[in-house]
Amino acid sequence: MEEKPKVVVTRTRRADSAAKDFPYTQAQIRPGEALQAYRARAWAAYQKHSLPDTSLEAWRRTDLRSLPVDAFPLPLPEAYHDLPSVQEDLLLPLADGQHGGQIILRPGGASVELSQELAAQGVIFTDLLTAEREHPALLAKLAGKTVNPEEGKFAALAAAFAQNGILLYIPKNVQVQAPLHSILWGPGGYAHFSHLLILVEEGASVTYVHEAASPDEPGINTLHAGIVEIQVMQGANLRFVELQSWGKHAWNFSHERARVERDAQLDWIFGAIGSRLTKNFSELDLAGQGAQGRMSGFYFTDGNQHLDHDTQQNHLAPHTSSDLLFKGALKGKSRSVWQGMIYVAPGAQKTDGYQANRNLVLDDRARADSIPGLEILADDVRCTHGATVGKLEEEPLFYLKSRGIPQDEAEKLVVEGFFDPIFQRIPFEGVRERFQNYIADKMSH
Amino acid sequence: MSILEIKNLHVGIDGKEIVKGLNLTINSGEVHAIMGPNGTGKSTLSYALMGHPSYEVTEGEVWFKGQNILDLEPDERSRLGMFLAFQYPVAIPGVTVANFLRSAINARRRAENPEDKGVSIPEFRKMLKEKMSMLKMDPAFAGRYLNDGFSGGEKKRAEILQMAVLQPSIAILDETDSGLDIDALRIVSEGVNTLMNEEMGVLVITHYQRLLNYIKPHFVHVMMGGRIVESGGPDLALQLEEHGYDWVREKYEAAE
Numbered sequence: 001m002e003e004k005p006k007v008v009v010t011r012t013r014r015a016d017s018a019a020k021d022f023p024y025t026q027a028q029i030r031p032g033e034a035l036q037a038y039r040a041r042a043w044a045a046y047q048k049h050s051l052p053d054t055s056l057e058a059w060r061r062t063d064l065r066s067l068p069v070d071a072f073p074l075p076l077p078e079a080y081h082d083l084p085s086v087q088e089d090l091l092l093p094l095a096d097g098q099h100g101g102q103i104i105l106r107p108g109g110a111s112v113e114l115s116q117e118l119a120a121q122g123v124i125f126t127d128l129l130t131a132e133r134e135h136p137a138l139l140a141k142l143a144g145k146t147v148n149p150e151e152g153k154f155a156a157l158a159a160a161f162a163q164n165g166i167l168l169y170i171p172k173n174v175q176v177q178a179p180l181h182s183i184l185w186g187p188g189g190y191a192h193f194s195h196l197l198i199l200v201e202e203g204a205s206v207t208y209v210h211e212a213a214s215p216d217e218p219g220i221n222t223l224h225a226g227i228v229e230i231q232v233m234q235g236a237n238l239r240f241v242e243l244q245s246w247g248k249h250a251w252n253f254s255h256e257r258a259r260v261e262r263d264a265q266l267d268w269i270f271g272a273i274g275s276r277l278t279k280n281f282s283e284l285d286l287a288g289q290g291a292q293g294r295m296s297g298f299y300f301t302d303g304n305q306h307l308d309h310d311t312q313q314n315h316l317a318p319h320t321s322s323d324l325l326f327k328g329a330l331k332g333k334s335r336s337v338w339q340g341m342i343y344v345a346p347g348a349q350k351t352d353g354y355q356a357n358r359n360l361v362l363d364d365r366a367r368a369d370s371i372p373g374l375e376i377l378a379d380d381v382r383c384t385h386g387a388t389v390g391k392l393e394e395e396p397l398f399y400l401k402s403r404g405i406p407q408d409e410a411e412k413l414v415v416e417g418f419f420d421p422i423f424q425r426i427p428f429e430g431v432r433e434r435f436q437n438y439i440a441d442k443m444s445h
Numbered sequence: 446m447s448i449l450e451i452k453n454l455h456v457g458i459d460g461k462e463i464v465k466g467l468n469l470t471i472n473s474g475e476v477h478a479i480m481g482p483n484g485t486g487k488s489t490l491s492y493a494l495m496g497h498p499s500y501e502v503t504e505g506e507v508w509f510k511g512q513n514i515l516d517l518e519p520d521e522r523s524r525l526g527m528f529l530a531f532q533y534p535v536a537i538p539g540v541t542v543a544n545f546l547r548s549a550i551n552a553r554r555r556a557e558n559p560e561d562k563g564v565s566i567p568e569f570r571k572m573l574k575e576k577m578s579m580l581k582m583d584p585a586f587a588g589r590y591l592n593d594g595f596s597g598g599e600k601k602r603a604e605i606l607q608m609a610v611l612q613p614s615i616a617i618l619d620e621t622d623s624g625l626d627i628d629a630l631r632i633v634s635e636g637v638n639t640l641m642n643e644e645m646g647v648l649v650i651t652h653y654q655r656l657l658n659y660i661k662p663h664f665v666h667v668m669m670g671g672r673i674v675e676s677g678g679p680d681l682a683l684q685l686e687e688h689g690y691d692w693v694r695e696k697y698e699a700a701e
Binding site for chain 1: 495496498531535539545548
């Protein structure tokens, strides 16, 4: 560890504003009727919050002291023309079948495709700027509905400054067969702020894949702060896959919450392999009786990566069930944190909550922290959890080698086997293949 | 022609010598059995032959297919044609029997030709189905995670299935009869006998004579104190069954 001079700061409200902070100003907030009030609220929250430090429980294991707050200018409109273009392979369908729609969000611009059939059924799948012009009322209704900009510095930041984002709206009882796909492409030394708003109306269903990615660009710094707000209304069904493969120079923060209403279902899949540092808050609110939510997470870190996933399963109504499995592998000097909580509200009887986090540490210098938690305020519930951190063992590797499989392939097989329970939960061949490619890639260097 | 030639082999684990100068030659077409009481180094010998990293060979040579294999990695030994049926096969959660076997076959093909695209799925399925039916295994078995939750009998059957798929030129069976009921023992033994051929050698390591009723050895050796102390024909196994090991022990200790 480097020796650092000790600075004693007396903590007062004034001192907060003197602490390290981003240089953004109110004048940089994009004008626009639709979200004006929301953004004003977010700006106030942004000013009130200082950058989180490790004295806060949620940030105890994720230290932002080396975050270069002055290094992230906002991209100008059409900035993408001078930046690396989106990787072709990211545009391929991941969920089964051809896309019903695809949106590419680039710095300073977006392109949108939606099948005429879906548009005719009233499906809205568009980028944030278009939504601000064409669907201001809907947008104003959804923004801040599940993620409050006041939740934290980065929620406020993304809420106030989002340049890019997605509005997805599925009308009542519409069953969308073809999956929808969006890509947030964030090259360059910029701040990318994104806001995803998803409303699946009563009895509707859809599969939606969103990925955030950027090329590795050593020597620069990239910031992403995002908000994901999801509402799955009564009897509706959403399968939502979120992948992040940010370059190794990216600082990535997100606040995400899904509200699942009566008898509705959410199948939420996360895949994370990128970024220098990630802090992600994902919350599942089972708000209506009989609501079900499943959260499946895959992560694989190497080098100096630091990925921190904070999950919360809130059982707010009776007869709700949640099932969370996060599995991660670590190489190099990387670090992962998973901190999970199942909360059962008073009166949320007959709930069934499960959470498990399993880690495979492939290198002695890597470290995984796994912190499960339960807070149960009802008496007739079933909640279980498990957390493990293990290493590659010698005996399985010897066994595989004794059958002619070389060391590196044997390791890969064991790691794939470790992740298999996650693969089993993913209903899309394309996503499974993507994860397998992630493994192959991470294991090969 | 000799397939496997072990010369003055010394093996230790954690600095303690277990195998203390073992000599054995196996010719093609021969089945050898090594018998002996517990703790005489039988399993140490099998692990050392396969190259387990915890077992340190301190002296001696092991010649297989014209080379001293002691410097080879376990996977190289396997691809050269050595096979060890483990006494305690380890579970590999998340890796199915089929996926594992396909990886093992493809590793062989790729070692021959780095450009090889691997065995085709239909060809692999057909081959696997044949081998499994020979061992009277339920086809659903191929989809189970390797050794994960297998009964003792299923584990041993899975070992012989691997042998059938990999077709080694020397097979070492380490206590393959332990944990098997009589029906399973018969199936497993028939499997080994079917796979045996004139180009191949088998080394059966066993505590009991029972297995040798099914897999008939040409030569029987008694191992004690890390060495082979007595060798003979199939009769030796029967003699041990009847009289135990005490007479060998007395003879061996007298000679010490």
